Amino acid sequence: MTQPTSTARRMALIGHGAIGSEITACLDRLGEAYSLSAVLVRPGRTAPAAVHDLDALIRTAPDVVLECAGHAAALEHCAPLLRAGIDVVLSSVGILADGQVMADMVEAEAAGGGRLLLAAGAVAGLDGLTAAALAGVEAVTYVSYKPPAAWRGTPAQQIIDLDHTEEEVVFFEGTARDAARDYPKNANVAISVALCALGADRTRVRLVSSRRVDDPLGVIEAHGPFGRFHFDILALAAASNPKTSALTAYSLLQCARLDAGLPILLLPGAKAGFATTRA
Structure with missing residues (x-):
């Protein structure tokens, strides 16, 4: 197994469905399972390093959290993570069409210093x-x-x-x-x-x-x-x-591994009216 280095990024997941399970399987194949600090799943569900509430995930001190559980989970968990100073790679980007949600993310980033990141790998260009x-x-x-x-x-x-x-x-x-x-x-x-x-x-x-x-x-x-x-x-x-791209999991993971996400709130389009109109 690949040994951790001093620069290895600790990551956690929200969700362990099609995307999350592919991410954990890929970490195993890469010999990097050591980098996974927690996987947040509902009570009664199992996953590697499973936890069942957000506070428990935060206590594992991840550098970055990969959200791969859908809009409801993203709405519930992303802002608290940002306020805790933890970066979040957002899969459910559609939530940001709601101007109030975008405003909440701006406030959470400013309060805690975590970054909301877009993984560009699944969408060329x-x-x-x-x-x-x-x-x-x-x-x-x-x-x-x-x-x-x-x-x-x-x-x-x-x-x-x-x-x-x-x-x-x-x-x-x-x-x-x-x-x-x-x-x-x-x-x-x-x-x-x-x-x-x-x-x-x-x-x-x-x-x-x-x-x-x-x-x-x-x-x-x-x-x-x-x-x-x-x-x-x-x-x-x-x-x-069949409703999920096969590349999505790898895009999220590579973003976290390389610290190569696009900071969403600094992107040109985020300043072009996202937070001014509630969907």
Whole structure:
């Protein structure tokens, strides 16, 4: 087993579902299980280094916590962790479409010194978009293509016939904030894109039911004085949960291992109106 070094970062997890269990399995494969201080799960659930309340997790003194348990858990736990001076890598980025939530995170960071971090690895192009924002970005669009079955259980099934014979049907066009409000389980990438440049109200989103894809395909387009770019991200679904990208767990983990997250509240889009409008 790899031996810990003086610079090893201690990490904890919130949640041990599809994402969390992949992270702990990867740590085992890397020989870095020693870096895991705690995994917060509900009473009655098991996990490596399991704890069942946030105070117990904080007492293990992690340097960084990886949130991988969904919006409700993120809303409950992120601000207290930031106030305790602990960095948080946020998976459920869609919660930040709510202006009050963003304001709470700003206050919590200022009070405790913990950083709220965005793991860019699962969404290619976010680093380039953040750089382009310095030169000036005029327009950003995020398009999410998913097979019809992937949209079942969302408002899409009330808007279109998901047994459609057309190759593609666009059923939503609006802002990233609107997408987060109407499709909260599908909005994390849209809000991540919005944070990196123009904010929730100027970033455009289209959601598409497509028979051309078998797995989720995301497309980011932007243009401005810097030029233009177009990124395609074919995010193969995790074997244990078809609603989760297989790359998400590795993105969160690598962010924590390398201390390479994007500080969310310093991103251009976070200063472009996120905290001014309650979703």
